[in-house]
Amino acid sequence: MRFVKMHGLGNDFVIFEWKELQGVKDIASFSKRVCDRHFGVGADGVILVAPSDRAPFAMRIFNADGSEAEMCGNGIRCFAVYLWKRGRVADREFPVDTKAGIIVPRVTERNGKLAVKVNMGKPRLRASFIPIDVDAEQVVDYPLQVDGKTFALTAVSMGNPHAVIFDLPGDWEKVGESIEKHPLFPHKTNVEFVKVQNRKEALVKVWERGVGPTLACGTGACAVLVAGVLKGVLDREAQIHLPGGTLLVSWPDNQSDVFMEGPAEEVFEGKLSEEVLKVWK
Structure with missing residues (x-):
């Protein structure tokens, strides 16, 4: 079973073609084994290049814990470069x-x-729509209590849920895990801790739902910009600095789409051994 390892700013993925996984009985369990950094390939997630009746290709993504995510900003950049380098799409822009x-x-x-x-x-x-169990149209600076502390939470969905905290506590990983599983979020949530440097730059630490600390999160970077605009602390275009590198994010106006630009890099190609597959399938 062949695969390609890629990353976007250190947020890494193992990419499989859909046809390669036809013998896999439980994709969630399989993905969890693949992502194991000691006994598997090692990654934050597994991406499947799948068929679609709405677009040339569909992207399915499974987190390191086996849960399926709705979307992933770094993942879709890797997905696009994977297809483009192999001549699978004719145009640079495609759905x-x-x-x-x-x-x-x-x-x-x-x-x-x-x-x-x-x-x-x-x-x-x-x-x-996020969803978060709060009776409000928008959730900006909502006082969320976790681990005996209160944090001002701004909630945004970029197709997947995000809790944005404009604070960077020393124990942010512990806090991030608590917020991810907080009962306010019925589908759990990604968490971003933000330190605003100026109106055009922000430093971000990411606790990714189903994964833990990651070097980058594309949808998270978008959520940070949107939350920063809602709070009046970031301009509508800003550089979002993540541990793995920088993404340029823009939101022209409140009715427009959000745009994100950043790199994606192929690391290596590989093949899972038959001995491993007998167990993993």
Whole structure:
């Protein structure tokens, strides 16, 4: 069973063609084994290049814990570069079917390397759409109590739920895990801790739902910009600095789509051994 290992700013994925997994009985369990960094290939998630009746291809993504995500900003950049390098798409811009709807990436170049600009769609701000169990149209600076502390929470969905905290506590990983599983979020949530440097730059630490701390999160970077605009602390275009690198994110106006641009890199190709497959399938 062949695969390709890729990453977007250190947020890494193992990519399989859909046909390769036809003998797999439980994709969630299989993905969890693949992502294991000691006994598997090692990754934050598994991406499947799947068929679609709405677009040339569909992207399905499974987190390291086996749960399926609606969308992934770094993942879709890797997905786009994977297809483009193999000549599977004729144009640099093309639609991709995801569980968050049709997303349109465009393969570009930055500093002589392949990059991808993605139309991430409109942010979903109504509480019931995120979802978060708060009786409000929008959730901005909601006082959330976790681990004996109160944090001002701004909630945004970019096809998947995000809790944005404009604070960076020393124990942010512990806090992130508590917020991910907080009963306010029926589908759990990603968590971003933000330190605003100026109106055009922000530093972010990511606790990713179903994974834990990651070096980058594309949808999270988009959620940070939207939350920063809602709070009046970030401009509508800003550089979001993540541990693995920087994404450029823009939100032209409240009725428009969010755009994200950043790199995606192929690391290696590989093949799972038959001995392992007998157990993993």
